[in-house]
Amino acid sequence: MEKKKRLKNARYITGFDGVRTLAVIGVILYHLVPSSLQGGYLGVPIFFVVSGYLITDLLNQEWQQNNKIDVLGFYVRRVRRLYPALLAMLVTTIAYITLFQKELLTNIKEIFASNLLYVYNWFQVLHKESYFDHFGTPSPFTHLWSLSIEGQYYLFWPIIVALLVVFLKQKQRIFNLIFILAFISALLMAFLYKTGSDPSRVYYGTDTRMFSILLGSALSFIWPSSALKKEISNKGRIVLDALGVSSLAAIILVFFTMSDQSSLVYRGGMFFFSVLVMIFVATVAHPGADMNKLMTNPLFTWIGKRSYGIYLYQFPIMVFYESKIQSIGSHPWRNALIEIAMILIVSDLSYRFLERPLQRFDYKQTFKAIKAAFTGGAKNSRQKVTVITGLVVIGIAAFGMVVVPQATATGSNDLQANISKNAKTAEKKNATALKKASSSESKKTDSSKKASSAKKESKVPVEKQSPTALTKAEAQKASNVYATAIGDSVLADGTDLLQDALPHMYVDAKVGRQVYNAADDIKALDAQGKLQDNVLVGLGTNSPFTTEQFDEVMDAIGSKRQVYWINVHVPTRRWEGPVNSMLESQKKKYSNLHIIDWHAYSKNNTDWFYDDNVHPDPDGSKYYATYIARELIKNM
Template sequence: MEKKRTKKRRYITGLDGVRTLAVLGVILYHLMPDRMRGGYLGVPVFFGISGYLITDHLRMEWEAKGKISLKAFYARRLKRLYPPLVFFLLTTTAYITLFQRNLLNNLKGAVTSALLYVNNWWQINQGMSYFERFTNESPFTHIWYLSVEAQNYLIWPLLFVLLMKLFKKREKIFLVVFIAALASALWMAIAFVPGADPTRVYYGTDTRIFSIWLGSAMAFLWPTSHLRKQIPPKAKQILNTVGIACLIILIASFFFLDAHYTFVYRGGMVLISLVSVLLIMVVAHPGASLNKWLSNPLFSYIGKRSYGIYLYQYPVMIFYEAKVKNIADNVWLHTLIEVILIVLIAEVTYQIIDKPLSRFDYSKTWSTVKGWFEKPLLTWKKAFLLPGIFLIVTALVGFIIAPSNHVTAEQKQMQEQILQNKKVAEESKKKAKEKETATSDSTAETTSSADAAHLAEIATEYGLSKEDAAAAAKLSFTAFGDSVMLGAAQNMKDLFPDVVVDANVNRQVYSSQDLIQKLADEDLLKDPVVIGLGTNGDFTETQFADFMKLLGDRKVYWLNVHAPSLRIQGVVNSALTKYAGSYDNLTIIDWYNYSKDHSDWFYDDQVHLTPEGRIGYTKLLFETLSKK
């Protein structure tokens, strides 16, 4: 009996338009996080497309042959995804080896986990954060997404076969897969901890696979081979209305759905995934108009190159911003340059890797390689291989010499200072709790004599008069901030003995509310309060308002940020200036302008403080607080 051939599925051109919107959302989220707060939601769109198309293809093969070829399925996926990934890893590693060796640290783990498609779990295990690029700088951060995809490719065909054998009706399979997807979404909601870094639930296959499986579920309910082009006008109108509504909701979410909102992880992301899948279904229907509306040469160009664009976005941003130290001075210009570079590199790789290898017969790999060596020693074609050989050798050298958890002398100095100052900060809180209310006359006299010598020393170190040093010693306030403030903790304790310092690395506004409340509960939240947050990420007006509400009527002094190599500098400083007008008890301390002409105050990152910078930072606090 002659076997049926699998019917060739039509290419849905409108999905290139959907891919374009998704990849633009992701890139602009990284480049302009203040304007595209929800651009990360482009990832669930990609997941939905993948789940729908892969399952639709498996379903068509099953209908034609009564089985699927797992070997052929895995071979197709590897042929499509692996060569561009390997080339990306080679070029990125080679660049790091030649031009940016500070990124060699932990490169072996990043590359190996990427090749094995377990990068998401590797990053989770390493404690890396998707939302704190400043402290987790890596051109491989975004590879977590490919790992989730690949892990689904590994298990889904097996589950598909099992479901097809267990259930005869597509509706039942749809229901089972849909419930499984909702279970994953529920697990995300349970595992998410409000106020904590959401990276675990953001990266985890178990907490993200619902976006893919929602697409897979819909492929059973909405198979492309069963959709008719000729449908009643009313049905067409309904489809178009649903599609347009989904498109509007999706684009709006890109602008407004901040990744730190609790709602995102407790219903928001699954809702956006459903909206994305509904949009995909409408675009896939030949009777609707959205496929035509989202089909144009520009969308086709970007959509076909979306994989390469996604791959090279992070390396371009990391490498470019490492060389250009004044990103914050002209964010729009540098954003445009980076977008152009990303597209150009994606185009080159599309032409030299994606297109040629998509037509290559891998069964002839050995004969092709053998043929190269049977040709004359030197030919023009072989000459073209030299750059490739250089690339591979350079990348291998970098991979071999890459250290694990290596720190430079400067990083070691900063880490030691931070550890020391953490103890100082904790000691300041302990002493505030145990503060003595009285001293004997003799002790007071001895202390007074010792204090006089100490004040003279402090006055000299900070360039103050003895009177100013004495005035500083009487100031009492709470200082709450991130690693920049933590770096100056000892200096603050020296100049302001009665200060309470609560500062730590990676701290942001959205995750600090519980910490502020704890200080208040322990009677350690003095009046005034000095805040030093904003280096690790910006904040919404709502997050800022919630934070200020916890501080009550206390006088608040908020330091703006000095981070010229980060585009976030202008965003945070502009927001602080804007919000200050709404609070009578809020004063912005202009750390940026005070420090911008003192390059010796900062380490190479232009953010963290050298010994000279700590003195300048602390002196500015005195100059501001003494005017209150």
């Protein structure tokens, strides 16, 4: 009876399942094939706008019908809808990593608790976790930041709606106020965003992301679903359909074009995208328009109803699958299809056997149901197996939360130790390289002459060359090479031997460095007089990048310098192919760009690398340093 009274004038808008489908497809493909759908992360603002609209619409209806909002009842309904699947995902994921990937158990109690309390996004901010550093061992919980923002919204919004209705009364005033608050949130995102830095703080923050939910909430006050009439004029229908189709087309276009590293995203782009979504949602909600029909079909309905589970399970499945498959980069689409199938199967099982049943389950009968499973004989054998399996999984997860590993995998420790050692030795070698380079200006210019003369000199026979050490003749040529190297952890891993082979090379290598923040670092090196005429670049390991970001790096280096860019060997990541293809294509644009094909040279030699199959181990570093030194000598 309560449900009928509370939802007396409500209608189920089937097209919203289609909108959710659009959102979840964007998010999934962004994670699986980022080079093909670089703006798919904007599926999350779509979820936010829809959620803000629907929740506020229902709260408004409740106020109109009952002259009050049952806040406690609202909380109970949200918990019953969202907690079972979230809790199941957390427990099963923790159980899995307890058994198979113990290195992911670090901070697991805090991760578990912060997700249940819906504050995980702030945990990520405080721990400086990057959403955009895709390399290393990704957390299977990274994506849950958005659920925390929604959870915080659910906690306060019913109370805020009641206060707004009581004190402002007029819906237009309420709309104006909420829209202003949304705009302030977007301004805060723009203010806190720093060009060339990791944007994770503004990406995760409730304060900087709330505008999407607020826009949906504002819409519900001037566009309540229960007040929209099916009978409208032809002109009105045409206007709504035109707005709906054009906003949908714009949303899809942005999915394909707006990179998560573009400054435009954080300086108004995401806000205006959310406004587009608000317009689109308004047209889908209106029964007199045709957009609801357009977004309603069996496939969209099936996916839309399971979109919560799909979103929940996508990241754990991707992380676990990709940790076992070493050829992700070689077959990105094949692996993507396998992962999509796994996500759909798991989310369907969650929807059928967890989300729907537990939404109606009387939790007061929990112990009675468990007892019945063990005392009902053969007829309850399936329930008994289910209960036992659940208890075992819970037990494993509980054990994992208590027994936290003292250290990460051995290979990871060895790599970190090697990078730390190299960083210390690089300081001394860099000082020597700078001293040699600055001893005379003529020496600096003479270096390019000597290096370029290498082509004219007779080459050392291939059979006398060692793949792990330069010959005496090559070492002599290498001693005349003056260069600056800038790169990420792969370069940092090979710095020591590389500087042994090229003693006049200054190296600036940082773990986690991305192409999008390299331009500022290069400009700083130039201002300090550390950027020489030959520049070696080792970037692209951590994520794909746009041509605009590549252009920024090349512009920072300048057209008068020769650039030697080492392409990437990242078979465990799907951007390996797109990054290397993009680097090759840029040679046509930049005459001073030379690609060092480390990928082709190393791809069939897994024994050269640590367990991650990306960073060369001590033996592999010999091949890395020798090959790069040889390529520099050959091309200068």
